[in-house]
Amino acid sequence: MSEEKIAVIGGTGDLGFALALRWSLAGGQIFIGSRDEKKAQDAAQRLKDAANAGGSSSAHDLLVTGCENSHAAAQASVVVMAVPFPAQAAILKSIRGSLKDAILVDTTVPLAATMGGKPTRMLGVWQGSAAEQARELTPPGTPVLSAFHNASAEALQDLSVTPDCDILVCGDDEAAKKTLFSLVKLIPGLRPIDAGPLEVARIVESMTALLISVNRRYKVHHSGIRITGLPAEAKSG
């Protein structure tokens, strides 16, 4: 069980919902955020139903609340941005006044497909990456991390599946990384990897387009990445 209060901004979408589901099953206190409070509340109910259907004995105890995005952000110690890239900047502006010493975790991937292009191509982001754009749009002092780009939302939503994927975490705040590492480890099958400073996020984000390309070639739905050659301590997660 984690003591962190986690807001998932865009928690009604595929990746956001999947992370909220997995973390709530691990005992986390989750605030599902949406621009529309009613949709957030519906997603919270849908999450409880999914947990029940997945056979979780503790589904009735889940600490999940649906809120408007800025209300979700205001209550959290960790705020996960899981919105489509075209919505990222506007939503960040709408919640940044509500961030209270929270860690911001950006999961956004600037896929060309989010603006009508190919899913195997990226958009150029002036700051270098969606994560660095997020940092520019958050208050000074807010630790900004980048993670979860390469996790399959489909695999995370399917409770009969154990994901097989490393989570590459980028950021410049070591304490915040440590907190996020503990949250990643709450989800079976995921292993956090320290990929370096936030500027490396441009590489990690683009690996999503690579995995989409691999998915197409091999007719699979959730290829992932594992880093090899690491010492045993990292191997054990």
Added chain:
Amino acid sequence: MSEEKIAVIGGTGDLGFALALRWSLAGGQIFIGSRDEKKAQDAAQRLKDAANAGGSSSAHDLLVTGCENSHAAAQASVVVMAVPFPAQAAILKSIRGSLKDAILVDTTVPLAATMGGKPTRMLGVWQGSAAEQARELTPPGTPVLSAFHNASAEALQDLSVTPDCDILVCGDDEAAKKTLFSLVKLIPGLRPIDAGPLEVARIVESMTALLISVNRRYKVHHSGIRITGLPAEAKSG
């Protein structure tokens, strides 16, 4: 044993030498290319010595010749470019007249470090990637593939080590990919993965900077990548 004749342009360098070593031990006919024929011949001898030191019983039968780059390219059905990025364009221009129906395999990574910058940063290449620059500089009709960026030269050179790494292959020529896949499979521990068209090389190239970042964080020397979630046929290599 492969029937391909493989030229390794820049075969005196770390990655080129390592590939030449592994392929020659697998029975391939190798032409080590260098701008300096004498250096190429020295590398061929060094390769035989390394094979002997590694305990290969067939080291005296190795088919390895050192040649000036264009002479190496002229004799090969597969030409592997393993030169530092700043030398790539000039060397391609010097060998392109010698390519005879050969497949060109570019391994170049435009790391900022190749021009005095940080090893965890990339240079921008106008064409999108070093591989696409290579395509622009080769004769029309030459199949250009991109591969081996993320393989550790150190692990490949150490014959006591079995590398643990997928080789992400990008390119637009399916027959050429099939040929290269068979060459990748000659090296124990490597698995070829079809990563899609050549334009995806810009992502795969940048993953080298990511792995360098991971190496630094975890104080290791040869982290690698494995793709998960693929069907069994790919799993078996």
